[in-house]
Every structure is written in C-alpha cells, then in structure tokens.
Amino acid sequence: MQLEDKISILSGAAKYDVSCASSGSRRHNKGMGMGSASCAGICHSWSDDGRCISLLKILLTNRCMYDCAYCANRCSNPVPRAAFTPEEVVDLTVNFYKRNYIEGLFLSSGVERSPDYTMEQLVRVVRALRMQHEFHGYIHVKAIPGASETLIEDAGRYADRVSVNIELPSERSLNLLAPQKKRGDILMPMDFLGRHILANRDERTRSRRAPLFAPAGQSTQMVVSASPEPDCQILHLAESLYRRYRLKRVYYSAYVPVNEDARLPCVRQPELLREHRLYQADWLVRFYNFTAGELVDEAHPQLDRDVDPKSAWALNHFERFPIEVTTADYETLLRVPGLGVRSARRIIGTRRHAPLRFEDLPKIGVVMKRARYFLTCHGRFAEQTLQSPEMIRALLAPPKAPPDTGVQLSLFGEM
Amino acid sequence: MTAWEYDGTFEGLLTAFAAAIDMDAHPDDIAPEGAQLALSGAGLIAGDPARAERLVSLLRTRCAPLTLKHILYCFLSETSGYERTLLEYVRCALAHGKRVDTFHANDAVRAVHELSRKVSGEIHRLGGLVRFRELGDGTFWAPVEPDHNVVCGVALHFMRRLPNQEWIIYDMRRGYGVRWDTHECTPVTMNEELDARIRKEGVDTVDILSASEQKYQAYWRQYFEAISIGARTNPRLQRRNMPQRYWRYLVERPAGGAWRAGPRAVRGTHLSGRSPGCLRGTRERNLLYWKANTGATGGRE
Structure with a gap:
C-alpha cells in the first residue's frame, strides 16, 4: 500500500x-x-x-x-x-x-x-x-x-x-x-x-x-449525546476526574453518527451547542472557582442552551448582584458574566492608582455586553433602571428564529 | 504648528523622541522622511546613534523590559501616524516607570498596547503558518508576506526551534529576509531574476526545490484533507482563525475560500501614504536593534 x-x-x-x-x-x-x-x-x-x-x-x-x-x-x-x-x-x-x-x-x-x-x-x-x-x-x-x-x-x-x-x-x-x-x-x-x-x-x-x-499532564475524552446522561452527570464526572486524577483537560466530543446501530440515538447533526456549553461550564470549574453543583443540579440537570452557564448562574442568583466594581475582590469579580480572568485582573490593577469610571471599563478591555447588567460603579448602574432577571435573560438570549420556513436566511439576500 | 521628520529608522525615531523630550517640545506630527506631511515647514531630525542609545538605556533603567518591546513593536508595525502616540507613551513611561503598563485606561498606553499586540500576535501566528520548502542545496526556504515588519521576530523563534537546520525566512513584500546558517542570522536579499520568476511561476513550481519536496507536500495535503470532519464543516471559523491573506504561501489548500496562486503583484503597497524608499537601508539596523532590544545575541547562546 x-x-x-x-x-x-x-x-x-x-x-x-x-x-x-x-x-x-x-x-x-x-x-x-x-x-x-x-x-x-x-x-x-x-x-x-x-x-x-x-x-x-x-x-x-x-x-x-x-x-x-x-x-x-x-x-x-x-x-x-x-x-x-x-x-x-x-x-x-x-x-x-x-x-x-x-x-x-x-x-x-x-x-x-x-x-x-x-x-x-x-x-x-x-x-x-x-x-x-x-x-x-x-x-x-x-x-x-x-x-x-x-x-x-x-x-x-x-x-x-x-x-x-x-x-x-x-x-x-x-x-x-x-x-x-x-x-x-x-x-x-x-x-x-x-x-x-x-x-x-x-x-x-x-x-x-x-x-x-x-x-x-494527562487528559481524557468522552463522547456526549451518544448515551442518555444529562449535563449534570457529565460535569460531576469531569469535576471528580480533575480532582482525583489531576487531569489537565477533559475533552467532550459531540457524537457524530458514523455507524448504524440500534443502541445509538438517531441524530442528524452533531449537537455542537451542547458541546460548547459543556466546555464553557468546564472552564468555569477549572479557572473560575465554580463547582459543578453550582451550575447544574437535580432540579436543573441540563445546562441552559440559550445563555452561557455563567450568565445562567448569575440570573438564578440575582440576589447576589449587582457587584460594586470599585471595591469587589478578585473572586467576586470573576463571577460576573462577561468578566474573565484578564478583565478582573485589569480592574484591580487600574483601580489601584486611579478612580475607576464606567467609561474606563471598555477601554481596559471589559466586554460590557453582559457585564453591564450586573455591575455598579460608585453605586450607579450603567443602565437607567434596574432590570429583572427575566428581562435580562430575554436580552441575552439569541433571538428566536422565525418558526415558519426553517430555511437559513442569507445575509446578502438571494443569490 | 510644527512637524518633524526623521530618517525612517528606529534610531532616527528614537533620536527625534530624545530631542522632543530634551526640549520639552510637542510637535504636532512626527513622520518618516518622504511621507506626505499635511503640515508645512517640517524640520528633519538627523539620526544620532549615541543619542538614541542614551534614551534606550534610560528606558532600560527606569522601566520594565516589556516597555522597550512595546516601543520596538510599534515601530515594526509600520502603520502610519503612530509616532506621536508613541512619544506620549515614552514620556509616560519615563515619568511613571514600571507602572506605565498597568495604565490601561490611558489612551496612549492603550493605543500602544493594541499596536504591539497586533505585531506580537502576527509573530506568534507566523510561528505556526510559515511553511518551509527544502531547496536543492538542503536549505529550507519560507516566503512570507506579513502585514507588519516581523521577519526578524519570526526568525528569533526559529533560531531556538530549528538550530541545526539552515533556513531562510523571506519577506516577499518588503524584499528582504533573514538567513540562519546554524550559527548566526544575517540579512539576505534575493536576486531580481529569481524574485521575478517566483512571482511569475509561483512558489512550488520553480526548479530550485529539492527532489523530495513535492512528495512531502503531497503527503501534507493528503493529511490536511483527511483530518477534517465532514459533518462539522465550518469555513467561517476556519477563515476567522486563519485569515485568507496568509493562505498564499501555505502548502495545504483550505476549502473555505478561493485560493489564489502566485504572490501579490504590487510590491510595497503596505506603505500607505509613505514612499517605499523611507525604509531603504534600514534592514541591517532593524536586525541589530532587534538583537539589542530583545536580548538575543544573534548567535547561539
């Protein structure tokens, strides 16, 4: 050959x-x-x-x-x-x-x-x-x-x-x-x-x-959506793998149908969104001090498909917000949707030598799309009114596709 | 309204900065010689190596090494009109020392960081996207067309990675390259005839390649096709990660867009608003400054 x-x-x-x-x-x-x-x-x-x-x-x-x-x-x-x-x-x-x-x-x-x-x-x-x-x-x-x-x-x-x-x-x-x-x-x-x-x-x-x-280090991989386990079980398993065997990474791969088999589910397209949400949650567990139990539990066995896991967590724990950006400590900042490790560090570094204003946040690299609903600066919101979690969820979730045709709309009109 | 011109070299730029700082002058524009200045009455600052060196050593004692790197990267970015912002950054760095790079909300600092990030990002990206071709004499040759003047930075990466291999990384757009002969780096220029032939015939068809080169290229293309999962095809993601302007000298043929053979026809188009001549004679000095400012010795450490 x-x-x-x-x-x-x-x-x-x-x-x-x-x-x-x-x-x-x-x-x-x-x-x-x-x-x-x-x-x-x-x-x-x-x-x-x-x-x-x-x-x-x-x-x-x-x-x-x-x-x-x-x-x-x-x-x-x-x-x-x-x-x-x-x-x-x-x-x-x-x-x-x-x-x-x-x-x-x-x-x-x-x-x-x-x-x-x-x-x-x-x-x-x-x-x-x-x-x-x-x-x-x-x-x-x-x-x-x-x-x-x-x-x-x-x-x-x-x-x-x-x-x-x-x-x-x-x-x-x-x-x-x-x-x-x-x-x-x-x-x-x-x-x-x-x-x-x-x-x-x-x-x-x-x-x-x-x-x-x-x-x-060592890593591992699992196929998701080929078997009926909910996200809850998958994330708890990943967390225990990180803890017990000190893995560097757990990889999730959405099941791609390659074989005809009665034991396998019938899927037309690999569940890429589920895979994506699992990776987002995995990151929260590894770098943001979240536990799997905070993100998914018996009552909510699946991750929210419409909004990312951190936003979903924040909306479910709305009583903990808003966070005052001029005084909050690093761990608290990390829990704000839209703030990552780098933004949190920069906020702390900047406010050390200068008063922090809302208009500075985009300049230092903070993405305000999600963070604006969860932060106050000197006691004030970026928005005029405090909104309810339902309203924020509606703003963050992707717009619902028109139910009728099921045809992908073209950005440039019909070719 | 004042405008200053410098000779287009890194040294010249630093001399102009030193002059501005010494005189506490705030020129409205600083631009390389030959650029079309909107303001009349431009005064030319002659490059003075000793004066530039004094500024560098002052920055070295007061600031973190990263600050000098940001300054060099801004110069290598070759964008037009960055000089005044950079001067402001240098002033800020001299005043505040090591803290300057935490001033994320300062406009000058932010602009300099952004520009420097583009350059270091391109160096990192090319560390992956450079494709060497084995020539008949056993040298490995890689043509590139980067947005910024980053060939030296890319060469630094390969000096550490492939020290036992003779290679040349050649900037087709700027018409110069860096050659590594397993001991040291030297600047090289391709002869005009070969340059013209490569532009006409394409990179992989000229007869300077070694006998086994085509074979490994075919293997790689085969691999590239086989490794993609058909059910997950995503050309947008592919183009976002690997912008199409880098595809010209790849060996593989990504499907997510039209692949065009042969290098860009026009040379020096990157120097928007500047005459290409402003960089003439600066290659050797760029390389020297590269070595001086990033701690590389040029030879094996």
Whole structure:
C-alpha cells in the first residue's frame, strides 16, 4: 500500500480524537537535535471544519479487536484497514516538523492483538523520535487501557502528554455500547499516571535534573449525546476526574453518527451547542472557582442552551448582584458574566492608582455586553433602571428564529 | 504648528523622541522622511546613534523590559501616524516607570498596547503558518508576506526551534529576509531574476526545490484533507482563525475560500501614504536593534 493511502486512512480514522493541544510543556533546544515545545502551544493550520491542526494526528493502525458501537474503526465495520510501520511515522513526523507543518505528534492506535502489543508499538515510535532523532517537539500519546504499567511508564517518560479515553460518561453506557471495555481498565492507568505525574512534579521541585514525566499532564475524552446522561452527570464526572486524577483537560466530543446501530440515538447533526456549553461550564470549574453543583443540579440537570452557564448562574442568583466594581475582590469579580480572568485582573490593577469610571471599563478591555447588567460603579448602574432577571435573560438570549420556513436566511439576500 | 521628520529608522525615531523630550517640545506630527506631511515647514531630525542609545538605556533603567518591546513593536508595525502616540507613551513611561503598563485606561498606553499586540500576535501566528520548502542545496526556504515588519521576530523563534537546520525566512513584500546558517542570522536579499520568476511561476513550481519536496507536500495535503470532519464543516471559523491573506504561501489548500496562486503583484503597497524608499537601508539596523532590544545575541547562546 502507498504511503499516501495510509495517511488518508489512518488520519481519517484519528480525526474523531478531539485533543490537539500542544501547550503546557516547555522543552528548550540547547542546539542539539531538532525542535522545541512552546508553553503556550502553537497552531499550525486550521482544517475545513475550523478545528486547529497543531499535531500530526494519526493512528498507528486502525485494525482493532474491539467492537464499540460509536467508533468508526470497530472491527465489524467494513472499512479499509492499514498500519504504519514505526519508521514511517518517524519519517513523516521529522519531515513535517522540519517544514514547520506541525508542532509535534499525536499518536493513537486501534488495539491489535493485545493491549500490551499495541502499547509497545506506540512506545517504539516515541522512543525512536526522542532518542535517535533528538526530537524536542511535542508528543501526545494514548495509553491503551489494559496495557502493563511498565509500558505506560515508558510512554510517560518520552511523551509530553499521555491520555486515556474514558469514552462514555457512565459505566452503564460503556457496558452497553463498548461491552468489551471495562471501566476499571480505563481508570487504572489514569490513576497510575496521576500518581506518577504528581511524584515527578515533586521530584522536579527538588532537582532540576530529575527526568521529565508527562510534563503536559494527562487528559481524557468522552463522547456526549451518544448515551442518555444529562449535563449534570457529565460535569460531576469531569469535576471528580480533575480532582482525583489531576487531569489537565477533559475533552467532550459531540457524537457524530458514523455507524448504524440500534443502541445509538438517531441524530442528524452533531449537537455542537451542547458541546460548547459543556466546555464553557468546564472552564468555569477549572479557572473560575465554580463547582459543578453550582451550575447544574437535580432540579436543573441540563445546562441552559440559550445563555452561557455563567450568565445562567448569575440570573438564578440575582440576589447576589449587582457587584460594586470599585471595591469587589478578585473572586467576586470573576463571577460576573462577561468578566474573565484578564478583565478582573485589569480592574484591580487600574483601580489601584486611579478612580475607576464606567467609561474606563471598555477601554481596559471589559466586554460590557453582559457585564453591564450586573455591575455598579460608585453605586450607579450603567443602565437607567434596574432590570429583572427575566428581562435580562430575554436580552441575552439569541433571538428566536422565525418558526415558519426553517430555511437559513442569507445575509446578502438571494443569490 | 510644527512637524518633524526623521530618517525612517528606529534610531532616527528614537533620536527625534530624545530631542522632543530634551526640549520639552510637542510637535504636532512626527513622520518618516518622504511621507506626505499635511503640515508645512517640517524640520528633519538627523539620526544620532549615541543619542538614541542614551534614551534606550534610560528606558532600560527606569522601566520594565516589556516597555522597550512595546516601543520596538510599534515601530515594526509600520502603520502610519503612530509616532506621536508613541512619544506620549515614552514620556509616560519615563515619568511613571514600571507602572506605565498597568495604565490601561490611558489612551496612549492603550493605543500602544493594541499596536504591539497586533505585531506580537502576527509573530506568534507566523510561528505556526510559515511553511518551509527544502531547496536543492538542503536549505529550507519560507516566503512570507506579513502585514507588519516581523521577519526578524519570526526568525528569533526559529533560531531556538530549528538550530541545526539552515533556513531562510523571506519577506516577499518588503524584499528582504533573514538567513540562519546554524550559527548566526544575517540579512539576505534575493536576486531580481529569481524574485521575478517566483512571482511569475509561483512558489512550488520553480526548479530550485529539492527532489523530495513535492512528495512531502503531497503527503501534507493528503493529511490536511483527511483530518477534517465532514459533518462539522465550518469555513467561517476556519477563515476567522486563519485569515485568507496568509493562505498564499501555505502548502495545504483550505476549502473555505478561493485560493489564489502566485504572490501579490504590487510590491510595497503596505506603505500607505509613505514612499517605499523611507525604509531603504534600514534592514541591517532593524536586525541589530532587534538583537539589542530583545536580548538575543544573534548567535547561539
């Protein structure tokens, strides 16, 4: 088989893996070998679906012994199968990197023969890149559930990020849709990696020379809307993953129908808005000191689709507002819809040496679209009258589409 | 009403600033030589390296390194009419020292930050969007057409990233580039004949490329097509993240818009309201100033 065809098959098979982050790791190049990893991450291109391409995202092989209902590569699917040799992957990575097409490699694989065999193949590629080619670029490698701990440890030693996919939000759904996979097999390497990463960070604080172990941490991914769990359950799961295994990221991927299967819901379009709201809530949990319980609970198991989770929270807790922008502390400012980490810091920095006025807020970069309803400055609102939460919600929610036609209106009239 | 002219170099600009600060003068306009000044009676300030250097070291002692970077980036932005705002910023920086960059509500500070953000943003963006082509002699060559004069900044990134590789990053619009020979950076200019051929025939068809170059380009295009999820196609998002003006020298072919082959025909169109000549002879000095002001030594550290 030609290399072109392999690239087509094996990157086409890897495209449902969401993660393409290349951030969180800093590798300096001291003049030996090639490449470096930039802490902020660099995107190198954007594919036609608008997602960034920063890593060469491929499967080593799409031959797989599992039969998971939602997966394009399940063994019962009649798709063309292919496998790279480790040398081919190394050659592609190095040559793409030299031409600055990519920031590094994202390597995953279908499970062929056994988890151990597959994991060993993955480690071979990563080791060759780091040891033979002195490659200092970013490497993200999948840990295969069920593989031995020594192999996973090897992967962590060479890669920047290691990830295990949790696949689905609950054990029940996993048993139904991926009967050959066990929840315990997935959580075990996660726990192992979590403990190892923590121990390594500790070592690194004591000695700069301690070897790196997965410096960009571990992440995971789950498919949403393929199973009936509400947002409430998904967010609580994510929160506990962050807390227990210290994950860097949980990725959510809206289910894209690739297979006909009675166990799967019938969807025409992937639920992108749901995915978006989940990411917004995820950010609130990680960077804004929110707990999942504040955003969703038994009474409101789903996130609000019309307004973002922070606005929804603020409207449900309207008694806590307005916030006085000249005196509120950092944590309180962070809870105001429209204020982010940067705006909150700038507000605090600016009011330290000058009185803050409403007209200064847009100047220092605060987006007033949402914030104006929740802030006072020297006791005054930006608006003339204090509005009720219902009125504010109506202003913030997207205008309802005209119910009749269902045809997308064109901005430029009929062509 | 007074207007000052400087020689179009960074040094010249700093000399003019130093003069204004020393004399406590507030000229109504400061512009590079050759720009069409609306005000008559423009006085030319001759560039004085020693005087410029004094201002730089004064700024170094009083302010944070970031302040100097903002000043340099404003110069490299090559927008017209930023000079007076920048002078105000420099005055503010000398008066308030390290605190100046927290004055977000100050108009001059905000304008300078915005301009500087555009330049550093473009440097970061090009760090991803630059595409090297392997030439027959093993050098990797990347043509770019940035909005701002950022080739040196991009080169600095690749000096750290690809130190064992010989490469050239070439600004097709400004007609100069930076060459890295695995030890140091030097400014280069392409010969006219090759320049004309590339403009006529396109980047990837000229016979200076190495034998394996086409192969890896084909692999990359193949990859680019396969990685996109058809059910989520979103050309608007694609264009927002990767503006179309950067597509000309990409290897891949994004679908979200018409892809046009070949570089822009007109040269020097970026210098709106200025004659292109105002930057003549400044390349080497820009590079030197780059090194002086960002702490890069030019050679391997």
